[in-house]
Amino acid sequence: MTFKVPFVNYSLQYKNLEKEIDSAIKDVLSRGDLILREDVERFEKGLASFLGAKYAVGVNSGTDALIFSLKAAGVGPGDEVITVSHTFAASITCVFHVGATPVLIEVKEDFTMDPKEVEKAVTSKTKAILPVHYNGRTCDMEKIMDIAKKHNLAVIEDSAQSLGAKFNNKNAGTFGSASCYSFYPAKILGSAGDAGAVITDDENIAQKIRLYRNHCQRKNAEGKVEFLCFGETSRLHNLQAAILNVKLKYVSSWIERRRGIAKIYQNRLASVKGIKLPPAPDSDSKYFDVFQNYVLQAEKRDELSSFLKENGVETLIKDPIANHLQPAFNLSHFKLSFSEKLADKVISLPMYPELNNEQVEYAAQKVCDFYKQ
Numbered sequence: 088m089t090f091k092v093p094f095v096n097y098s099l100q101y102k103n104l105e106k107e108i109d110s111a112i113k114d115v116l117s118r119g120d121l122i123l124r125e126d127v128e129r130f131e132k133g134l135a136s137f138l139g140a141k142y143a144v145g146v147n148s149g150t151d152a153l154i155f156s157l158k159a160a161g162v163g164p165g166d167e168v169i170t171v172s173h174t175f176a177a178s179i180t181c182v183f184h185v186g187a188t189p190v191l192i193e194v195k196e197d198f199t200m201d202p203k204e205v206e207k208a209v210t211s212k213t214k215a216i217l218p219v220h221y222n223g224r225t226c227d228m229e230k231i232m233d234i235a236k237k238h239n240l241a242v243i244e245d246s247a248q249s250l251g252a253k254f255n256n257k258n259a260g261t262f263g264s265a266s267c268y269s270f271y272p273a274k275i276l277g278s279a280g281d282a283g284a285v286i287t288d289d290e291n292i293a294q295k296i297r298l299y300r301n302h303c304q305r306k307n308a309e310g311k312v313e314f315l316c317f318g319e320t321s322r323l324h325n326l327q328a329a330i331l332n333v334k335l336k337y338v339s340s341w342i343e344r345r346r347g348i349a350k351i352y353q354n355r356l357a358s359v360k361g362i363k364l365p366p367a368p369d370s371d372s373k374y375f376d377v378f379q380n381y382v383l384q385a386e387k388r389d390e391l392s393s394f395l396k397e398n399g400v401e402t403l404i405k406d407p408i409a410n411h412l413q414p415a416f417n418l419s420h421f422k423l424s425f426s427e428k429l430a431d432k433v434i435s436l437p438m439y440p441e442l443n444n445e446q447v448e449y450a451a452q453k454v455c456d457f458y459k460q
């Protein structure tokens with residue numbers, strides 16, 4: 088089915104940058120530079136400088152970025168990590184991957200970690216807090232960092248959805264000891280496949296992540312390769328880095344466009360009964376939101392989704408089962424009624440910079456039409 092307003096349009100972004108991307112790919116392949124070469128290093132420097140962080144280390148996904156950051160912070164069996172249920176599963180499964188125990192808490196109305204709940208969840212076993220900057224909005228990092236300091240906890244930020252988002256003028260990802268980004272195609276900065284990165288100001292952590300992503304190989308004093316720990320094959324591919332280098336230049340303008348689209352949705356939908364909108368851009372001076380997603384809480388959500396589909400507007404219902412109720416995770420002892428309600432209510436409208444105003448207006452109009460029925 089072809090949609091008048093598709094939920095993503097990767098080929099259009101490629102078409103807009105075709106010459107630059109083609110030439111970057113050709114350049115890398117002609118040089119034969121495939122693994123950990125200058126394109127990766129250039130991307131790491133570019134990303135760190137974009138975010139105002141000291142180091143960036145490219146890895147093969149946001150999920151590995153999270154797993155490696157927890158490992159680098161010394162999180163392991165017997166430790167508890169506080170995070171939210173209302174997130175992409177990777178924010179929770181990464182905790183299992185290092186053998187630790189996730190402790191899940193509620194989000195606020197803006198879909199980000201509720202600091203009041205963090206304080207209540209701290210125990211003698213808590214080792215880290217993993218705030219998720221969800222849908223393009225940061226958590227309240229002032230309150231969360233205060234709690235972390237008070238209890239001497241590591242903070243690993245999941246910034247996979249919030250490249251360029253700011254709290255008090257500081258970038259998502261520059262508060263904690265390490266922060267994780269994803270360059271999955273649908274993210275604000277998307278690779279042509281999977282890619283991720285860890286951001287940190289701590290040289291020691293950066294060093295550890297560089298080891299983990301490459302089987303912990305290092306040359307010893309005699310020039311012989313030593314394996315310092317059990318590592319993985321999780322490098323950011325040079326070819327992906329070359330594509331990301333082309334796209335990184337456009338991220339700021341793409342964010343502006345996303346905010347522009349959010350303003351149109353806000354203007355068109357503010358008075359519609361039956362839906363709750365995300366916070367409007369600039370509605371709170373502490374937050375600079377980048378609208379990775381535009382997520383409504385909608386009455387009759389599934390009917391709305393079908394109606395929009397019939398009318399050529401593709402939507403996404405993310406996480407229709409709350410993570411703490413996912414059978415495989417064994418976390419149903421957490422009672423999180425708001426997160427459960429959100430699983431039944433959230434729906435994402437199309438949101439990416441290549442949408443034209445006519446498409447956005449059309450999608451908004453169809454939402455209005457549905458609730459007028």
Ligand SMILES: *Cc1c(COP(=O)(O)O)cnc(C)c1O
Pocket residue numbers: 147148149150151174175177178219245247248268269270271281282283
């Ligand atoms: C996308 C995403 C991840 C995982 O990133 P991948 O690159 O897909 O592994 C983690 N957390 C959140 C909140 C995400 O949206």
